[in-house]
Amino acid sequence: MNSLWSGSERVRIVERLKATLAGVVELELLRCKHLEMVDAALEDRASAAANAAELPAEEGIRAPGSTASEAEHGSTTSRRQQVSAILKVIRGHIGACVGPVFNPLLSPSLSPGYDFAAVLEWFAERVDRIILLFDAHKLDISDEFSEVIRALKNHEDKMRVVLNKADQISTQQLMRVYGALMWSLGKIINTPEVVRVYIGSFWAQPLLVPDNRKLFEAEEQDLFLDIQSLPRNAALRKLNDLIKRARLAKVQAYIISSLKKDMPSVFGKESKKKELIANLGETYHRIEKEHQISPGDFPNLAKMQELLNAQDFTKFAALKPKLLEAVEDMLANDIARLMAMVRQEEAAMPSQTVKGGAFEGVMTGPFGHGYGEGASEGIDELEWVVGRDKPTYDEIFYTLSPINGKVSGAAAKKEMLKSKLPNTVLGKIWKLADVDKDGLLDDDEFALANHLIKVKLEGHELPAALPEHLIPPSKRGSSLEA
Template structure:
């Protein structure tokens, strides 16, 4: 249990056991009242339930048909799952939530949306046409003890097939996108075509691009030149950030939801209500306000110092407003103050818990299937590359380039077999690396810490510079296989 001291004589801040518990309490006590007061759930997203906070991290797979989505899941788990179908034509015609369960089996969609332990109850709003195409595949697989995976129907290219779905495919994907922790867009490197329906999907997922990652399947079957052409034509070219687990994702989603709820209460049903007549001409005035929504956005943006990126899509909101009454309660400052206090103070305290929980998570938190042993042995990431080069070799890896480094070393006029820091610096700065990097190189290369470099230490310094110039990171501590003359330094290192 964590506690904090009193602030400005106000009541004690709320105490949280963990991040999920804290997010649930903050949502219920501070954000949910604002959402209910201004019909947020009718315009944007249904209310969150306990299962939304307690569930495992979820990964959503999206892509056109035959790009390998189901095969990708099977590869990760190294096991078939109930309901899976693989083939060259569109085969997966349902949304399948692949989740952990002691007993293998399938739960139909209509039964799934009434289970309070599953985070899918609000999908009931999409009707039977969707629920008949939704199921949960449960199996006892170690990968699923850490994550759940949502397999989706292949995105179609024909308008006729798209209409025949019977439900709003893009809206369903947007619902999942709000709740999952990672969205993987899967493309076939041989055919990077984007259909009309795929374009709609990408637009629906636009507000969640921080969760998106693009996977080019079968990229090993095309040439480097073709791969670069495909990469340049792709919809995403940002460098992704590392994914450390569910807590930061949940926290980020709650902050985004709070900002949207705040804007919603300020402009939809408060600022718009002020303009409405009390008795006559309500409908005509409402149409006028909807038509002038962009200008109203601009006014609210200036009055309340709100970022333009926090406002919802004008077209989407206009369609909702046209069939929704503006007869709601006036703006309640206390509700807004509670949300602002949550974002200014409570979220900062939760961040401390996030860092503590992240520190307790092992480097590889997902185990089993294709994840088993991926961090160990010669097939681990970065093994034998950069500073790890030569880790398995009997001969010192720097020795092969040492003759060329020796030529430079002896031009620096060594005294008693060593060159001073000033002399070494003149040579090292020729690499044009920042002084901070060269300082780290010096610290690693000066093995005996005497402030001078002998020929082997000088060669090591040049090797580390080469490693950095090739784009690899320098180690925090010098690995044992890079220590020069193992026998010489054995007793000192």
């Protein structure tokens, strides 16, 4: 980034960033301190309960229900050890997959022994992509799974949905299932944008209903490209996370300051504290109006009330306006400049993609997406693939009154417009077909132009550059020299 700015400008930006980030860090440390106080209180309560349970054991008397308690503790410890092992495997990967398979952990009979929603939220803050899995043949969003999705609130931009095993139902049923899924998700995910849903059969079993094979392949390719593109935008996502944390720290500073200001100086502190916690929602609305803050920037109301119960409001730090001004200036000015600088640096860096695993070798070979279809048709054949239909194209070519074996752009345009393709698409086809770049088309180039029109009308994409197997045999030597 240093190369994009002069020395004095760079020094000024660095100093301002140091000051503003220091403010963010100080506000964040204040929040962490409050969380540590809550953890300490919970540990004291747990140690007191453990001390109370030691007395009967020392006297050789087993407390009633101790066997069940030990069994529950043992199972909980075992589950936590399993979760710890899973976290070690998942840590460092690009995303977390959450599906109905997790529902039993949320049922009363099989308690996971930890706050599962909090674990999901922790992962959601740190991953780049969240994939929600649904099976097309048994579509169901249970109450538990709905709670899981709600726990991922404020991370909707990272969410992608996979409608898996779609080969087990017919095309008509698939349309109904897709509509039902979108309707159900719309009630849970409250965002103006529609979440991206990938339809396919992501397992290594034969397709039961192969009618939608091409659709599944295209959807799989889109999903792979989405995942592979994640490293390219990593810096911008980290910058967005910094913005979120800065806004949250600023809002919490306003909340803490308001609670401290409303506390009495001498009498009635405890009753006033309970009143303020109960009316915390009103405090949110007042701060939202006074400081023009978006409702989405506020922390979860119920969680905040729970955390505040263990706090001493009189010990809250006073609001520091200069720190807040520094944060505001950072969000309004410095972040915008950093965004532009990051984009320029990412554009200059070599392309980065996810590699290995399912991505290894999927783009090459005859089973790669689109191989032998559209513009890739005839890639393995010795004969020029356009030659199959060239007699038909030649009949049209000679009706255009070619001069010296070539037709002008105006004459070719009249014929190409009959395809009803947009001018932008026809312009690209002309550029690809005019191999020798003389502004005219001979019979081979005219046949090539019609072949590319056919490719586009069949729903395939045009290549960015003309593939070697589509170059007319009469032009291959000259095109290589050019």
